[in-house]
Amino acid sequence: MQKLIAIANVVAWAGFWAFGYLAFSAEAGNTGQMVIAALLAALGGGVGMLCYLWLVRHAEETGYARPANRVAKSEDDDIHGEVI
Numbered sequence: 001m002q003k004l005i006a007i008a009n010v011v012a013w014a015g016f017w018a019f020g021y022l023a024f025s026a027e028a029g030n031t032g033q034m035v036i037a038a039l040l041a042a043l044g045g046g047v048g049m050l051c052y053l054w055l056v057r058h059a060e061e062t063g064y065a066r067p068a069n070r071v072a073k074s075e076d077d078d079i080h081g082e083v084i
Helices: 002-025 031-062
Strands: none
């Protein structure tokens, strides 16, 4: 399953970059092409991000990658006063 997600990740990011370039390089008068390319680029970026996050979580769960450093919150960590 992780290989399928990894392939989807690569394809989605490739679509993001390709359609993003098409959206930015479209002529100003051709707004239809620009909007469709921007929507496809956004879709590719979203799917790519979801696949990447799934792969990171899977790698941490299986032990392939070290889990991120996280601090356990204790009961005494209440913040008093103004937080900037």
